[in-house]
Amino acid sequence: MCAATGVPPDPPPTGRGTVAELGEFGLIARITADRGLPPGTVLGPGDDAAVLLAADGRVVVSTDVLVEGVHFRLDWSTPHHIGRKAVAANLADVAAMGAVPTALLVGLAVPGHTPVATVDSLTAGMRGEAGRAGAGIVGGDVVSSPQLVVSITALGGLQGRQPVTRSGARPGDVFGVCGRLGWSAAGLALLRRGLRSPRAVVGAHRVPRPPYRAGPQAAAAGATAMIDVSDGLLADAGHLAQASGVGIDIDSAALPVAGRLIEVAVALGASGTQVRHWVLTGGEDHALLACFPADGALPPGWRGLGVVQQGSGVTVDGKAYDAHPAGWEHFR
Amino acid sequence: MCAATGVPPDPPPTGRGTVAELGEFGLIARITADRGLPPGTVLGPGDDAAVLLAADGRVVVSTDVLVEGVHFRLDWSTPHHIGRKAVAANLADVAAMGAVPTALLVGLAVPGHTPVATVDSLTAGMRGEAGRAGAGIVGGDVVSSPQLVVSITALGGLQGRQPVTRSGARPGDVFGVCGRLGWSAAGLALLRRGLRSPRAVVGAHRVPRPPYRAGPQAAAAGATAMIDVSDGLLADAGHLAQASGVGIDIDSAALPVAGRLIEVAVALGASGTQVRHWVLTGGEDHALLACFPADGALPPGWRGLGVVQQGSGVTVDGKAYDAHPAGWEHFR
Numbered sequence: 226m227c228a229a230t231g232v233p234p235d236p237p238p239t240g241r242g243t244v245a246e247l248g249e250f251g252l253i254a255r256i257t258a259d260r261g262l263p264p265g266t267v268l269g270p271g272d273d274a275a276v277l278l279a280a281d282g283r284v285v286v287s288t289d290v291l292v293e294g295v296h297f298r299l300d301w302s303t304p305h306h307i308g309r310k311a312v313a314a315n316l317a318d319v320a321a322m323g324a325v326p327t328a329l330l331v332g333l334a335v336p337g338h339t340p341v342a343t344v345d346s347l348t349a350g351m352r353g354e355a356g357r358a359g360a361g362i363v364g365g366d367v368v369s370s371p372q373l374v375v376s377i378t379a380l381g382g383l384q385g386r387q388p389v390t391r392s393g394a395r396p397g398d399v400f401g402v403c404g405r406l407g408w409s410a411a412g413l414a415l416l417r418r419g420l421r422s423p424r425a426v427v428g429a430h431r432v433p434r435p436p437y438r439a440g441p442q443a444a445a446a447g448a449t450a451m452i453d454v455s456d457g458l459l460a461d462a463g464h465l466a467q468a469s470g471v472g473i474d475i476d477s478a479a480l481p482v483a484g485r486l487i488e489v490a491v492a493l494g495a496s497g498t499q500v501r502h503w504v505l506t507g508g509e510d511h512a513l514l515a516c517f518p519a520d521g522a523l524p525p526g527w528r529g530l531g532v533v534q535q536g537s538g539v540t541v542d543g544k545a546y547d548a549h550p551a552g553w554e555h556f557r
Numbered sequence: 558m559c560a561a562t563g564v565p566p567d568p569p570p571t572g573r574g575t576v577a578e579l580g581e582f583g584l585i586a587r588i589t590a591d592r593g594l595p596p597g598t599v600l601g602p603g604d605d606a607a608v609l610l611a612a613d614g615r616v617v618v619s620t621d622v623l624v625e626g627v628h629f630r631l632d633w634s635t636p637h638h639i640g641r642k643a644v645a646a647n648l649a650d651v652a653a654m655g656a657v658p659t660a661l662l663v664g665l666a667v668p669g670h671t672p673v674a675t676v677d678s679l680t681a682g683m684r685g686e687a688g689r690a691g692a693g694i695v696g697g698d699v700v701s702s703p704q705l706v707v708s709i710t711a712l713g714g715l716q717g718r719q720p721v722t723r724s725g726a727r728p729g730d731v732f733g734v735c736g737r738l739g740w741s742a743a744g745l746a747l748l749r750r751g752l753r754s755p756r757a758v759v760g761a762h763r764v765p766r767p768p769y770r771a772g773p774q775a776a777a778a779g780a781t782a783m784i785d786v787s788d789g790l791l792a793d794a795g796h797l798a799q800a801s802g803v804g805i806d807i808d809s810a811a812l813p814v815a816g817r818l819i820e821v822a823v824a825l826g827a828s829g830t831q832v833r834h835w836v837l838t839g840g841e842d843h844a845l846l847a848c849f850p851a852d853g854a855l856p857p858g859w860r861g862l863g864v865v866q867q868g869s870g871v872t873v874d875g876k877a878y879d880a881h882p883a884g885w886e887h888f889r
Contacts, residue, residue, distance in 0.1 A: 267615055268720055271800070273653040273784060274619035274713070276720045279611030283599055286618075286695075287606035288710055290664035292702040321605040332622035332664075332708045363618075370624040376664045376708035378620055381606070388600055388608045452605060468603070 244344055245337030245369075252367045255341070256331060256348045263361035265327050265382070275364040277328050277380060285381040285388065287318040293373035301416050304343045306431040307375070308350025310509075314455065315379040316358045317435035317511035321453040323389035323444025324381035326360040326437060331377055334370030347375070358437040386444050389515070394450035394469035398516035398533040403439040403526050405429060406458055406481055407500065410507025411489045418493060426489050435511035439526055443515045446524040451515040457506040459546055462514055462539045469516075472536035474543055479530050480504050505546060576676055577669030577701075584699045587673070588663060588680045595693035597659050597714070607696040609660050609712060617713040617720065619650040625705035633748050636675045638763040639707070640682025642841075646787065647711040648690045649767035649843035653785040655721040655776025656713030658692040658769060663709055666702030679707070690769040718776050721847070726782035726801035730848035730865040735771040735858050737761060738790055738813055739832065742839025743821045750825060758821050767843035771858055775847045778856040783847040789838040791878055794846055794871045801848075804868035806875055811862050812836050837878060 244252055257270030265278035277284070289311065291297060297307045316326045331351060335344060348362070355361050360379070394400075412430025421427055435453065443451055452465045458475075466473045482500055490499045516533050517523055538545070576584055589602030597610035609616070621643065623629060629639045648658045663683060667676060680694070687693050692711070726732075744762025753759055767785065775783055784797045790807075798805045814832055822831045848865050849855055870877070 268654075268722065272720075272722050272724075273650040274617045274656070274711075274720075276615055276617050276654065276715070279614055279616045282611055282614055283608055284611045284616045284712070285606045285608050286660075286662060286710070286712065288662040288664050288696060288698050288708070290666050290698045290700045290706070290708055292666050292700055292706075294703075295701055318605040322600075322608065324606070328618075330618060330620040330710060332620050334622050334624050334706050364620060366620050366622045368622045368624055369627055370704065370706065371626075372702065372704050372706075374622070374624075374666050374702065374704075374706045374708075376620070376622055376706075378618070378662060378710040379606075380616070380618065383608070388604075388606075390600065390604050392604075 242341055243337060244335050244339045244341055247341050249367055252344060253365060255345065256333070256365050256367060257362055261356070261361055262363060263328050263359070266363055270364050275330070277363065280382055281385045283383055285319050285322050285324040285383060286378065287315055288376065288378040289315045291375045302431045304346035305350035308347040309354040309432045311375045311377050312351045312354040313433045313435050313511055315377040316355070316360065316437060317453040319379045319381035320435060320437045320440030321451050321513055322381070323386055323440050323448065323451060324383050325441050326358040326379055326381045328360055328363045328380045329355050329377060331362055331365035333365070333367045334372065334374040335367060336371060336373065337369050339373070384441065389444045389448050389451040391450055391452050391465045391468035394465060394471050394516040394533045396471055396533055396535045397519050398449055399519055399523065399529050400462070400473050400475070400514070400516050400531045400533055401523050401527045401529045402512050402514050403528070404436045404512025405434065405510045406454065406512055407486055407503030407507040407510070408483070409433060409509040410503040411486050414493060415489060423485060423489065426485055429510070433509055433511045436513060436526065439513050439524070442524045443513065443527065446517065447521060448515040448517055451513060454508065454510055454512045454514060456508045458514070459505050459539050465514060466537060466539055472534045472538055472540065473531055474534055474540045475531040477501070477542050479528065481528060505541065574673050575669060576667050576671045576673055579673050581699055584676060585697060587677065588665070588697050588699060589694055593693060594695060595660050595691070598695055602696050607662070609695065612714055613717045615715055617651050617654050617656040617715060618710065619647055620708065620710040621647045623707045634763045636678035637682035640679040641686040641764045643707045643709050644683045644686040645765045645767050645843055647709040648686070648692065648769060649785040651711045651713035652767060652769045652772030653783050653845055654713070655718055655772050655780065655783060656715050657773050658690040658711055658713045660692055660695045660712045661687050661709060663694055663697035665697070665699045666704065666706040667699060668703060668705065669701050671705070716773065721776045721780050721783040723782055723784050723797045723800035726797060726803050726848040726865045728803055728865055728867045729851050730781055731851055731855065731861050732794070732805050732807070732846070732848050732863045732865055733855050733859045733861045734844050734846055735860070736768045736844025737766065737842045738786065738844055739818055739835030739839040739842070740815070741765055741841040742835040743818050746825060747821060755817060755821065758817055761842070765841055765843045768845060768858065771845050771856070774856045775845065775859065778849065779853060780847040780849055783845060786840065786842055786844045786846060788840045790846070791837050791871050797846060798869060798871055804866045804870055804872065805863055806866055806872045807863040809833070809874050811860070813860060837873065
């Protein structure tokens, strides 16, 4: 199923003092404290390295780096939200290979004046999101830094299936989505205007809800290609199309346009075009996009958005979508 | 064998412009460019995640974070040196489990004004050091940041053996070392005095030479516990002793004291006590420390340093070594 569970509230902060007072080893012990290691853990935190089962003889692995002020703002999100979001982005990459997330390693570069409670909340968020996907934190590193930087490495298992890459789409395939589109962008628009509601939309920006189980389910249903939406529907469909050497045409009538997003656009004095723009170009929702053979049904929770065709690039109703920028790229 | 190969010189930088001009995707492609993927690579860079073989159904994994100005200085080391050192520190953790390094994922947070040539040199150093250990870069992430932060995750395979933890040492075991001790600390002392020679010693600070193969060899020889020297001989022997619930007594006559280090001490106007202090407390050489059953011979390249005994803590010739600080801990 594609449906995601709700995001629980922040747990109460428990740590006192600053990370400088606690010290490196105390902080690593806090982060990697054994609070339910994932089932495939052969050796958990506390040694030179962790050891994990890789039951079918392969391991899926992906790494993401997030920087304060670039990827998140501590005035718009709590540390708990940021922890959840960082983990969600990375586990979505694992799910987009058709794999089941198993474990995380967490690297933190933290200013010494940071309250221990902030790190506790950050890592509680990480642990909570990892748990939602069935994974856990098995190792990490903590160092001092002028800037808060979060580095996450996620591992997963393929359960005997082949990985679903970006490059296997074939003309004639159905192009589909599972998960939200445009919600994070709409939430960001609200935050930029100083608004904190509707909470469901602002919350979607703070903590995405990737449909983790939809990845392995798509793989089991014969998905030919898959990617998660980090940069926006058009941008990530474009990455998939380019890797597969195909074109993708999206049927605008099939796009999921939530009533909530229309309400937000109205509240912000924006047009209906704005909602479509959020859905087509908004990043960070971490929905999954996949292509399926035309002769089969889509798995539960998946929605057909268009067709794979010969050629290149992504079109909407046969035409280029020209309201750029189509995504978010660092350094540009 | 414990002997390490020499460190080759920097390759000529090839990139032009800044990372801001090249952009995120261009930079990721440069870093993860397929320049000899490791043999166990099922799926290399360019997709949502990498896929690696884990031949015996388990994977060893460790992560390290390094921050400019905290862990390295661009005026004391070239980007190539820094890349090598970051990878060496992490692969040494994998070797210290008795595992053979297989693959790396690299996360970089880079200021936009950084020259592409700097990133090329950094990643060439990473690739070079990974190659020395038989591993390669299979994935990564690059983001913009005010500060240069390098995050490395290393993976390895146990080849059917059990992992060698820190916690298996038993009273009566022989405590031994493979690799250099005190060289990095002596090199740092030279750099702090504005000196750039002897090059072999300064070079040992810039690029450690972990004896990667000695880790699996120790495991095959029945090592009961193992750790790499990140924080200093006494500090890391202390971590091992604590995890194993034993004491370790080091025989000062058995310590490896290189003539080069004595020359450096003399040149700096320091005493012989200084050399012993470097050997006992200097970090970042990433030698391996291990305990072996008393009834067997140590593997080639390993040197006995003392004995494991009942009790706790690490002593030198039966006495506490009181010239603290005994290691390097962040935030303290």
